[in-house]
Amino acid sequence: MDQETGSKKLLLIGWDGADWEHINPLLEQGLLPNLQAFIDSGTVGNCATLGPVLSPMLWNSVATGKHAYKHGIYGFTEPDRTNGGARPFSSYSRKTKAFWNICSQVGLKTNVINWWASHPAEPINGCVVSNLFAGVKPGKEGPIIPPDVIHPVELRKQLGRFKMFPQELTSEHILPFIPNAEKINQEEDSRLETFAKVFTETMTTHALGTAVMENEPWDVMAIYYTCHDHFSHAFMNFHPPRLPWVKEEDFEIFKDVIAGAYRFSDLMLGRLLSLCNDDTTVIICSDHGFESGAGRTIGNPREPAGPAADHRQYGIFLAKGPNIRPGEQVYGASLIDLAPTMLTILGLPIGDDMDGRPLLEIFNEQPEIKTIPSWDDATGEYPDGMHAEEKELNPEDAAELLNQFVALGYIDDPGADKEKQFDTAEVECDYNLAQNYMFVxxxxxxxxxxxxxxxxxxxxxxxxxxxxxxxxxxxxxxxxxxxxxxxxxxxxxxxxxxxxxxxxxxxxxxxxxxxxxxxxxxxxxxxxxxxxxxxxxxxxxxxxxxxxxxxxxxxxxxxxxxxxxxxxxxxxxxxxxxxxxxxxxxxxxxxxxxxxxxxxxxxxxxxxxxxxxxxxxxxxxxxxxxxxxxxxxxxxxxxxxxxxxxxxxxxxxxxxxxxxxxxxxxxxxxxxxxxxxxxxxxxxxxxxxxxxxxxxxxxxERPTRVDERKPSGKEFVLVSGLPRSGTSLMMQMLECAGLPPKTDGEREADDDNLKGYYEWEAIKQIQTRRDLLDEEGLEGKAIKVISMLLKQMPYQHRYKIVFMTRPIEEVATSQAKMIDRRGTEGADQSVEELTQSLASHRSNIVSWMEGNPRVEFIQVDYPTLVKDPESVVPQIAAFLGDRLPTPGNLMDAIDISLYRNRA
Amino acid sequence: MERRKTAAVNVTRWTAYTAAGAAAATAGTLTSEAEAAITVVDVNVSLEDTAQGNGYFDVFGPYTFGGAGASFSFQQAFNETGTSVGIMLVTGFGNISIAGFVAGAYNYPSNLAYGANLSTQSFGVAASARGDMAWGAGYSNSQWVNAGTGYLGFQFDLGGGTQWGWAEVQVNGTPDNRGEFIRYAWGDVGEQITAGQVPEPTSLAVLALGAAGLTTMRRRKAS
Structure with a gap:
């Protein structure tokens, strides 16, 4: 460490949405022993939030000590000016230095885990795992880690394995939170799935945090957990006392989740503290509280980020360390004070352009307060790690995070319409920025x-x-x-x-x-x-x-x-x-x-x-x-x-x-x-x-979401895959076997698909036409749905999906040739880049199919099907069973000459 | 003690969770320990003599198994010269015996390694017999003359059947022969526990360890 500091180490733990109203009753019952010990040995108090109460804006104010109009993160998503559409706010958009840049430039080893809008990971003096790690997908050889999620790149393999997936959970993990989990009908009720997602996302953060604390050097460590906020959004309505509009049976099943989340956090806190030495100052804070008791209301405002209406004005603040007063209360602390306080603990000057104050009342011995006009103009002996230039971000990498925002209700489902996505993101950014101006x-x-x-x-x-x-x-x-x-x-x-x-x-x-x-x-x-x-x-x-x-x-x-x-x-x-x-x-x-x-x-x-x-x-x-x-x-x-x-x-x-x-x-x-x-x-x-x-x-514009949980009892046969993966051939095979295709004949056969496309044009509108599959007789037909549309299929139906695969390089080349022949414009990517993004997309879809209880699927390798149909066709026949009147005819459609356009 | 660092269980943290677990019995959910087949008691007592002169003993204990019936105590005494050269003794009371052997006129408790199977030991130090742990060259067969941490093994019967237990002791070695009694534990009837074994934490407590916990969980699943 090159900088002489006020304290040797600093650990900042961010607990999104944690609230004293939930913590205090558990403390009284002795259920949070680690937090109790922390409180006894440190200074605690409320932490007032800022406006608007949206987590990405708030946590970047924590990081910078500045209000959102200065730091530039205006919400969940921003317009993607390169690819069109919207993307999660990125570290490119932050206009000022975060504390990790400041610490980095003075030579402090600084590690940051899962912070809002920290992607792409900044090349600081230390380690960053960006918030897009949450979207990492499983692959055959382990999790697929997109580029720029981890800095330094050498840690990708070592840290990548700490992504935990919902499929890894067992009843032993779930039952302490949901003792009556067996009463949940997962066919109709996705809440257990939500629990598993939130739990594993929390565990992933915790595993990354502890791994870095144990194995990497650090002076400053910051870990951000979504745990309390995400559990609260999903399960606070079931927290005791029972609300009049919550069904008794739902209450009985989910009433322990919130208390469980706090108790599990306490166990995790114990572990984090065991990895600190006596010279470490530890700060825990939350960006806002969460309505409980009578403060809970039915429904939220019909606007993007409507669920934020459940956020309470006060979060929590706790600090302990060698120079922190034990057993004391702090009054009037605000999120905006965190960065100046951390810099003071580290013996570093505060920027005059920061909006907060150091919380001097928490210290045993008053530290010297130093200031500089702005850290943004100060250069250090070491690099600050701010991005020098903006590189293109892969939209596929961000897709999972966007889905999560949608699932939490923070943004409207952006659908497939990129222009609308872009427009919506721009409108919300303007709105959030304007609200921040009003707040200040x-x-x-x-x-x-x-x-x-x-x-x-x-x-x-x-x-x-x-x-x-x-x-x-x-x-x-x-x-x-x-x-x-x-x-x-x-x-x-x-x-x-x-x-x-x-x-x-x-x-x-x-x-x-x-x-x-x-x-x-x-x-x-x-x-x-x-x-x-x-x-x-x-x-x-x-x-x-x-x-x-x-x-x-x-x-x-x-x-x-x-x-x-x-x-x-x-x-x-x-x-x-x-x-x-x-x-x-x-x-x-x-x-x-x-x-x-x-x-x-x-x-x-x-x-x-x-x-x-x-x-x-x-x-x-x-x-x-x-x-x-x-x-x-x-x-x-x-x-x-x-x-x-x-x-x-x-x-x-x-x-x-x-x-x-x-x-x-x-x-x-x-x-x-x-x-x-x-x-x-x-x-x-x-x-x-x-x-x-x-x-x-x-x-x-913002219709009420139809509850698609109730099963329709219908089951559709879909043929899917990346475009140019042999989906048309499979449609022909199914037709030969007596399962006619649903097609409108709008797209005729051409040089690219000599026997026709077997497409139903209307399916492309499934995002907005949710009743499309209600048409009479569709269950007796095969429907071709390209992989990009699969996730949008109405949830109330079951699907048997024949998913065609083909080596990605061949798909990319075939798509490129088709685009050439048609003289249209495709994605502005090289074949290599296209290959990478197609692979990532396909892996994403396969994971989705694996985790979806209403989907059964079989993967059929196109080259194998053409070259060695005898090995594949019986599996298809077995998979579709009596949906195929004449399975013996499946092979009639195979024509080796169609396996073309190979690289 | 290196082996303890790599183990998935942190005993001190587990003990803290016991309190939470007890409260949880009334509160309902999220206990951090598994159904206990092993009970662990943290002691952390310094086995330092304060008595002066030959024949005076400082007694530490008794430490009881299962609340009653069987117990043991440590004793420290100065030698005849009244100098700092002490003697460390352990004695079991009730229906209990200590893993060890008899050699010459003395009973020697075994110094068991972490992980040693208790049920297969020879319990040669009978109830109420004084087990001599260390007193320099005078006890030539003592296994406790070198500085370090080891485990005493116990076998007892409270009326329900045989039970085994262990005590973790850190000794300073001859000629000092002082030390620290760290903790002891016993299993339920018939539980063939090993020296130093503590209860498996629940799956959640394992995961709360973070990276180590996730790795442990996956390793267990794979095996």
Missing amino acids: SMPEQAIPLFEKLVAHSPWEDRFIQQLAQAYQRSGRLKAALTVIEKAYDIEETKAVAIRVLYAELKVALGADIEEVRPVLEQVEKSPHRGNQLRNRVAALYSKCRCWKDAERVYLGAVKHDQDDARAHQGLSRVYCRLHENQKTIDHALTAIGLIYRLPHAHLNLGIALARTGHHQEAETAYHNALRISPNFAHAHRCLVRLYNKLNRPEMAFQHTAIIRQAFDMRKAKREQAMRDRVAPPPANIPDFPSEAGRRETLLK
Whole structure:
């Protein structure tokens, strides 16, 4: 190690979605011994999340110490500008250094496992296993590891074997989580499959992490586990207490999964800690919590990333190590503070361009805080590992991860339409970026994005509402009102958020609170989700000095979620105005304990402290408010008053001067603000369809997923394989044996397929036409489905698939010749590249068939079939059984001359 | 001790899980240990004499098997000179005998290697007989005069049939003859356990070991 550091080693463990609400009851029962020991010897607390609450954005904020608008990872998928379509966000898109780049350039051996958007693995001073390792597929000679998943490349073989596949699980692994697993009808219920996927994905991460910790040198180690989040998305609804809409039998089967996930994590934590020495500082954090108990609701918003609505505002933070205070609590920690805190632990400077603060209160001995303007401009003695240039990514490698996003509900199924994939990814990126601007109070930057989004999709209510809010927060009140009046009938709308916004705007533009009181009371009574709207209603009452109304609504919010920092801050203001000083202090401290950066809470605290004679403490509170918001005039005024009282005129004068200066500086701004208040929205705001019309479009664009779990009882014979693998020949053989092909005859025989293609053109639309196979008589026919479409076949049917194979090189060459002859354009790849991507695709499909309980398949090697049909044909006959009326005729179709186009 | 590092089971962690497992009996799921055919007790007692002068003994124990009936104790004593040259003794009580042999006037407990089959040992040190582990050249047949870790073997019957047990002892060697009693264990009736054997963890506990666990799981499946 070349850098002199504050502590010798640092281990960061990321537990996505872990929540104290789930951990605490298990701790009380003594079921998490490793975590309990960690808590006893370290500092712990809440960790406030950021906005929007989407894991890839959050974990990159952890890695960089910057908000998403600075780091460049705007969600799950990004438009793929090279291949078209969409791809998971990659490390190419991160615009700034992560902590592993910084550690790398100062010479610290740094290893990173499974971090969001870490693919392609960056060539740092250490080891990286990217998040695309999750998509690794099994192959004959072991897992197939795509390039760039592991750095350094020499570790590919050694680490590749730690991919665990669902097929490896046995009942011994499953029963502790699902004791009644045998009651699950796997034909109809895919939840056991989901469990197996999440479990093995967790195990893969853990095996990689421990392997690297044991065998590779490290100063800094970071491991990211999806475990808690993915188990929670799949099984939180079954967690006790039973929800009214959850069936008793489902509850009995799956009620132990969440507790099991936490207990298994505790076992894994024990192992990780056993691989650390006493000089290691260990941090555990989660990016958000997860709704449980009464916070769980049925269904999610009908929008991409809708399931994120289940994410709670607070994750967890724990730290222990040689210089970490034992048995302590930390208050007001945020995800954005992780990177500065880690750099401080390592004795490295913090970038001035980072948005977080080091959590100094966790240290025994205060470390020296060093800063530099930006790590992005600093070069080190060692390479930082940032990618020098963007290389093309293989879409096949990313396909599995995309499927996982779909399965979790984080993105809409992108289907096969690349243009739509691209467009959807672009829209969501813009939306997420705009929301991040709103989170960091930069509405001016959000406005152009929301304007673009409403022009693109005027049927999306979420864009309209956010645009109106962005106008409101930037002071363009008239524009905000115009937008919502154009889009909604305020008297009739059921959109509660719009009613609140309307009331806020009317009051801000001069209306009396009594004019909008009926609207506010309706909102108060409606059973809407979350506290955001309750707090806004209360804030409006507070603004209009209706203190008792504000108190009532804020208390309702606290009853709903006792950890709602903004409700506590609001109550601190109400009680401050009511001169109830003790209550003011209590609620202000609670609010600050939950989220540190609440300047009004610090201010109210200061006022109540000053009133009760705690002048020194009040001074501290005012200064804390000003640290967060340096131009906070009210805090300066309070300080002037305090210093005058304490007979410190020089200090009072200093703050008076600041107030005057700020007043002068704001004068021009205020004039502009007055103009902005009444300025109309730009002319390009579209005319919105009616609410009903928008709803209709929404249902069409994002239809409810049909439950295809219930089996139809139908079974179809499919002939499949890569194009040019002999599928047409197999169709002919089946026809000879009495199983007629389903074909529309649209694609006639040509030089490439002399006896015709045997295709049914409509099958290509199976993604959108889910009832296509309901046509009468189809069960008695053979249907040709190219391998790319297999995964899209409706799930409620069973399939017997004759899967044709042929040496990949021959397939690639044959496809290339066919494309040449037809004069069309294929994939822009060399034959070698095509060969590699076809091999990867075929392996992917075979794994899918192997793991699908509704699929039976036989692989038929095309060259063998043609050269030695006697060895293959009986197997086909046996596989299809009585589906073939005259199996003896199978061989009639074989014509050796058709085995052509070989390389 | 190198062999313990490569074993799939970490005894200390297992003991910690026992507590969790006990709680789990009421909570329902995810116990980290298998149905126990072997019980392990961590002791970690330093076998240091504090008594001064010939004939004074420091007694460590008794350590009981299965809660009652059979037990054993260690003793440390100074020699006649009152110098630091001690003697280490082990004695079994109740229906118990210790793996070992008689030579001359002394009973010598065997120093068993990790993995030795207990049921096939010769249990030559009878109940209440003093087993002399080490006292320099005076006990020429002692197998405990060299520094290192070894296992004592026990055979006992609590009324239900023969049971075997082991005790892991680390000795400093002659002439110091102090040491540390690390842990001991016994199997259920008829369980032919080996020296140092601990319960197989559940499949989940194996997997929680990460890379080593996954490798172990695959190796077991393959065999």
